[in-house]
Amino acid sequence: MQTITDLACELLRRPPHKINGLTVTTTEEDGVIIQTTTITTPSAAHYIGKPIGTYHNIDSTQCKPRKIVQLLNHKLSQLITDPSKILIIGLGNDRFVADSLGPCVIEQIKTGKHLVTFEPRVFGETGINSVAAIHAITRLVQPTVVIVIDSLVSATPTRIGTNYQICTSGITPGSGIGRDNQTINRKLLGVPVLAIGVPVCTIMTHPKNRLYHVVPKDIDLVIHNCSQIIARSLNTLALQNPYDVAKP
Numbered sequence: 001m002q003t004i005t006d007l008a009c010e011l012l013r014r015p016p017h018k019i020n021g022l023t024v025t026t027t028e029e030d031g032v033i034i035q036t037t038t039i040t041t042p043s044a045a046h047y048i049g050k051p052i053g054t055y056h057n058i059d060s061t062q063c064k065p066r067k068i069v070q071l072l073n074h075k076l077s078q079l080i081t082d083p084s085k086i087l088i089i090g091l092g093n094d095r096f097v098a099d100s101l102g103p104c105v106i107e108q109i110k111t112g113k114h115l116v117t118f119e120p121r122v123f124g125e126t127g128i129n130s131v132a133a134i135h136a137i138t139r140l141v142q143p144t145v146v147i148v149i150d151s152l153v154s155a156t157p158t159r160i161g162t163n164y165q166i167c168t169s170g171i172t173p174g175s176g177i178g179r180d181n182q183t184i185n186r187k188l189l190g191v192p193v194l195a196i197g198v199p200v201c202t203i204m205t206h207p208k209n210r211l212y213h214v215v216p217k218d219i220d221l222v223i224h225n226c227s228q229i230i231a232r233s234l235n236t237l238a239l240q241n242p243y244d245v246a247k248p
Contacts, residue, residue, distance in 0.1 A: 004203040004211075006152035007165055008037040008055035011048045019047050030067060033059040039169075051183070053169025054079075061162045065229050068164065072196070072233035075166050077240065079194055080145050083114070084243045087143035088234060089134055089184075090119045091150040091173055098200045098215045101151040101223055101230075108231035115238040116141055130173065131182045138189045146193045148184055149230060154199030157214070161222035164198055164230075171195035198226045 003010060012024060021041025027034050037055040039045050045052050056075050060068045080086070088109055090102030106117045118137045120130040138146060148171050154160060170185025170193040185193050200222060204212040216222060 003155050004153060004205075005155040005199075006197060007057060007154055007159065007163065007199060008039075008048065008050050008167070009035045009057040009163075009165075010155050010159075011050065012037065019044050021045075022047060029071070031062040032067060032071060034071070035059075051169040051185070053167050055165060055167040055169070058164045058166075059159075059162060060164065061158070065225070068229050069232045069236065072164060072166070072230065073236050073240075076147075076194065076233065076237055079166070079168060079192075080237075081192070082144040083237070083241050085141070085143040085145075086115050086238070086241075087138065087141050087146045088115070088117045089146060089148045090117065091130065091148060091171075093122045093125070095125075097219050097223060098213065099151050101198060101200065101227055102149040104223055104227035105149045105231045105234070108227065108235075110235050110238065112238065114241050114243050115234075116143070131184060131188075134184055135188060138191070143191060146184075146189055146191055147234070148193060148195045150195065150197050151201075152197035152199045154202055156199075157202050157216075159199045160201065160216055161198060161226055164196065164226075167195050168192070169195070171197070196230055198222075198230075200226075 021039060021044035023038045025036045035057045039048060039050060039052050058071055090106035092099040092102035094100040094103040103119055106119050109117050111117055120133040122130065150171055152165065170183050172183040200219060201213045201215045204214050
């Protein structure tokens with residue numbers, strides 16, 4: 001049976017047999033488990049089913065929100081080489097709670113000269129392809145890095161609302177549920193692209209090839225808490241931006 005997931009860590013259910021270009025490391029910090037999957041070759045990408053890049057999965061099950069904010073901020077700071085103009089993209093649909101993580105984060109971002117946001121919304125509302133809209137706004141804003149926020153699919157219910165994935169390979173909207181959309185990545189936008197996501201649902205398959213999205217009863221609380229944590233980490237990142245420090 002095919003594993004339906006957006007999380008790189010869930011695609012490693014069997015140990016890699018010395019696949020060239022695939023490394024997996026696990027560390028623990030104050031009770032927080034961080035698994036990093038690094039893919040550097042096409043063969044490794046084919047093996048795991050993910051594009052070349054680095055995938056950090058932070059498990060916050062045994063951790064307080066403040067610690068997760070710090071860890072997210074730390075990882076982002078390591079991955080962003082030039083923070084002089086950060087464009088944050090919030091993917092999703094705020095009319096559907098389980099798909100509203102991106103818009104909810106955008107609502108809480110403290111924008112400024114070096115931190116700007118964009119919410120492309122969904123094609124059904126605007127009639128405009130979201131990837132095309134992101135491409136256009138990136139050309140207009142000319143950021144040094146793009147950070148994309150989106151809801152993810154997990155194959156493990158216990159990961160819902162407790163795992164945060166940061167990756168350098170960009171993101172393909174709807175890939176977890178089989179949609180063949182264009183990938184939002186550095187090749188498309190011309191600048192580094194980081195993706196931050198949280199699993200908010202699992203997919204159940206039916207013998208007649210139907211897919212059912214299964215979300216927890218408290219999905220509104222899950223989205224509220226996770227969006228706050230991501231927004232706080234991004235706002236803290238903006239405060240640390242050296243380009244915002246007045247020069248003598």
